Amino acid sequence: MTTTYAALLRGINVSGHKKVPMAELRDLLGDLGHGDVRTYLQSGNAVFTSASDDEEALADQLGKAIADRFGFSVDCLVRSGAYLRAVADACPYPAESLEGKQLHVTYFSQPVEPERLASVDPADYAPEDFQLGDRVLYLYAPDGLGRSKLAEALARPALLKGVVATTRNWNTVAKLVELTGA
Template identity: 35%
Template sequence: MKTYIALLRGINVSGHKKIKMADLRLLLEKEDFTNVKTYIQSGNIIFSSQEEDSTKLEHQLFTLIKENYDFEVPVLVKNAEQIKDILDKNPYKNKEDLASNKIYFVVLKEAPKIENSSILSSISFQNEQLVITPTCVYLRCALGAGKAKCTNNFIEKKLKVSATTRNYKTMLKLQEMALI
């Protein structure tokens, strides 16, 4: 049995695509997911499964949400080791930045093409820096995400891959919860 973290994109934002995490947790438990835990309302689910293929799990979760809530939600599933690896490779180590919500992780569904990464790398915004890897775009927003120009949607369009963004504190908490 393997531990996974599902990252749902775009739920419970400004009253759109509302999903109560407690209800979702119960739904997953009925579908034979085990050790189901959720973290905050932005769509973070930790669970265990016998399934080894994260793509199958993504599809299963996507279908469950579509059937039970009647809207589509992009789902990324990573195993606990992948989340740890993403955190370990974070190039932004400044403790003040980490503590003050200036570091973000744009978790990628798949590796972007090199030419798309090159295009994104060539664009710069004042007070924002990014590092692109095959699994994650590490983003430092000196003024916070609310004022950032380099948004999740922007990154998805430039890289031509699905992604969802979490801050450092959330990623750390997900890793911690996956280990419990």
């Protein structure tokens, strides 16, 4: 039995740094024995099938293969299509009535306790807001991520020390759910 997964790579193809061509990423995933490999955008989203049920092992395998092939390390998260669907379904904001650039999901490598983010009071950033979910943070930023003061506050390294985090806008969240067939 195989499971469909999405690989979320952090910080590739940004301003010419850590270049990972999507065709090469597809080939790499295929070389690792995964099937039905597809990529979405240039920002590090790949969908594939695998007989493995260990997301962490799949992420480690992909990270090592990228380092071997491209000569630099990339943080990778791997999540099942069912998980991605559950994250989308649990969104506390009215995604259907917002523009994709207004709503973001930050995926975490592990659960993040609310206490870690207690120093960030959403009321100080209204109308922006955030909510924690299952290994995710939902961010409502009505003027987009690039102008979000709340996103800047949440990105302070001390808040998420030891946690891999990578963010996708809602359009990408929805597309990955679709591509995984969840």
